[in-house]
Amino acid sequence: MDKTHQFTPALSIKDLDVDYKAGEHPVAALREINLDLFKGDRIGLVGESGCGKSTLLKAIMGVLPKNARTPNGQILLDKTDLLTTDGETRRKARWARISMITQSALNALNPVHKIGAQIEEAILSHKDMPKEKARERAKELFDLVGVSSERLDDYPHQFSGGMRQRAVIAMALALEPEIVLADEPTTALDVIVQDQIFDRLYSLQAEQGFSIVLVTHDLALVVESCERIVVMYAGMIVETGNTKSITRTPLHPYTAGLRYAIPDLTLDHDPISIPGAPPDLSQPFQGCRFAPRCPMAIDACWQDMPSLEPVGQAEGERLVRCHRANEMNDFRDRLSQQDFWFSEIKTNE
Ligand SMILES: Nc1ncnc2c1ncn2[C@@H]1O[C@H](COP(=O)(O)OP(=O)(O)OP(=O)(O)O)[C@@H](O)[C@H]1O
Ligand SMILES: [Mg+2]
Incomplete structure (x- = not known):
C-alpha cells in the first residue's frame, strides 16, 4: 500500500491562497494549494520561474x-494552523521544526560573525543548554556536512561557495527539524559540488528521517532523487504524484511539456520547449491558466478552471488539474513533438 495512506501528515496545507500587494x-501568487507532507518524504517542487515555488516555501516557513x-x-503542523497561531508558537516552529535552505548562503549568514558562533547562537536561541554543549553540537554539524570543525571560527567570506552552502545546511539541521525546505539550494554551485551536497543532505535525511521539499529548475535532479513531484503552473498545483509514474506517463500537458524538454536517450525525439510565457498573475482570468499555451485546449478549458482531481489508472496517488487528463494517452506522443505545440494553439480572442 502507498505509504501516504499509513501515516498522518507531518504538515498539511489546505486551500492556501497567497496574494502580494x-x-x-x-x-x-498562490491559489488553492493543497499538499500533505509525510515524514521522510522527499518532494520535488517544479515549475517555471514565477509560478510560486518560493512563495509556497516562504508561507510554510512563515x-x-x-x-x-x-x-x-x-x-x-500537528493540527496547529501556522497562519493563525500566536507569534511565539510560530517562532518556535521556525528552525526547530521547519527549516529552510535558500539559494544564497550569503543572505543566510551574517558576514560580521564567525560561522560557528552563528550556529551556536541558532541552537541557544531555541534550546536551553550550556554554551560548550552548543559548541560541541556545532562541531558535530560541521562533521555531518563535511566541513572541518577547525573552520568554525572562520567568517563567511573565508569560505568557498560550496562550504558556505554546507554551513547553511548545518544551520538548517542544527535543531533537528522535521521538515527541511530547500529553495534551489545549490544553484550557484558547480555540478560536482552540487552532487556532493545532495549526497550529504540525502544521507543525513536517511539517518534523521526529516522530510525535504526541494525546489529546483533541474527536473532531471528531481527525477533522479525525489520520490514525489509537485508540478506548479501560475500559482497552482497542476499535477502531483509518484516521480517514476509521472515521468513515464505525464497526465497534464504542462507536465508533459516539462518532461519532454529533458533530453532523453530512450525517447525518439529532440527535446522540446513550451512556446509562450506564463500569464500575468495580477490580471483576472477565467478557465485554465495554461489554456493560452496548451495545444490540447478546448472550449471548456477557456471557460472553467479544472480542479485538482485523482486520475484513475495511474500507479500511486496521482492528482491532475486538467479537463482532458483522461485523454492523455492519445496525446502524449504528439506532445513530445515540438510541432504539435505550435500547431493547435488557440488565441484568447
Ligand atoms: N515581494 C513580492 N511582491 C510582489 N510580487 C511578488 C513578490 N515576490 C514574488 N512576487 C510575484 O509572485 C509570483 C511568484 O513568485 P515566486 O518568487 O514565488 O516564484 P518562483 O516560482 O519561486 O520563481 P523562481 O523560479 O524565479 O524563483 C511571481 O509573479 C512574482 O513576480
Ligand atoms: Mg523562487
Whole structure:
C-alpha cells in the first residue's frame, strides 16, 4: 500500500491562497494549494520561474514579505494552523521544526560573525543548554556536512561557495527539524559540488528521517532523487504524484511539456520547449491558466478552471488539474513533438 495512506501528515496545507500587494492589482501568487507532507518524504517542487515555488516555501516557513496576504487557507503542523497561531508558537516552529535552505548562503549568514558562533547562537536561541554543549553540537554539524570543525571560527567570506552552502545546511539541521525546505539550494554551485551536497543532505535525511521539499529548475535532479513531484503552473498545483509514474506517463500537458524538454536517450525525439510565457498573475482570468499555451485546449478549458482531481489508472496517488487528463494517452506522443505545440494553439480572442 502507498505509504501516504499509513501515516498522518507531518504538515498539511489546505486551500492556501497567497496574494502580494503590488501596483494597482494584487498578484495572485498562490491559489488553492493543497499538499500533505509525510515524514521522510522527499518532494520535488517544479515549475517555471514565477509560478510560486518560493512563495509556497516562504508561507510554510512563515517568512512571507510584508506585502503578502493569505486570504484563505491553513498550514497545519500537528493540527496547529501556522497562519493563525500566536507569534511565539510560530517562532518556535521556525528552525526547530521547519527549516529552510535558500539559494544564497550569503543572505543566510551574517558576514560580521564567525560561522560557528552563528550556529551556536541558532541552537541557544531555541534550546536551553550550556554554551560548550552548543559548541560541541556545532562541531558535530560541521562533521555531518563535511566541513572541518577547525573552520568554525572562520567568517563567511573565508569560505568557498560550496562550504558556505554546507554551513547553511548545518544551520538548517542544527535543531533537528522535521521538515527541511530547500529553495534551489545549490544553484550557484558547480555540478560536482552540487552532487556532493545532495549526497550529504540525502544521507543525513536517511539517518534523521526529516522530510525535504526541494525546489529546483533541474527536473532531471528531481527525477533522479525525489520520490514525489509537485508540478506548479501560475500559482497552482497542476499535477502531483509518484516521480517514476509521472515521468513515464505525464497526465497534464504542462507536465508533459516539462518532461519532454529533458533530453532523453530512450525517447525518439529532440527535446522540446513550451512556446509562450506564463500569464500575468495580477490580471483576472477565467478557465485554465495554461489554456493560452496548451495545444490540447478546448472550449471548456477557456471557460472553467479544472480542479485538482485523482486520475484513475495511474500507479500511486496521482492528482491532475486538467479537463482532458483522461485523454492523455492519445496525446502524449504528439506532445513530445515540438510541432504539435505550435500547431493547435488557440488565441484568447
Ligand atoms: N515581494 C513580492 N511582491 C510582489 N510580487 C511578488 C513578490 N515576490 C514574488 N512576487 C510575484 O509572485 C509570483 C511568484 O513568485 P515566486 O518568487 O514565488 O516564484 P518562483 O516560482 O519561486 O520563481 P523562481 O523560479 O524565479 O524563483 C511571481 O509573479 C512574482 O513576480
Ligand atoms: Mg523562487
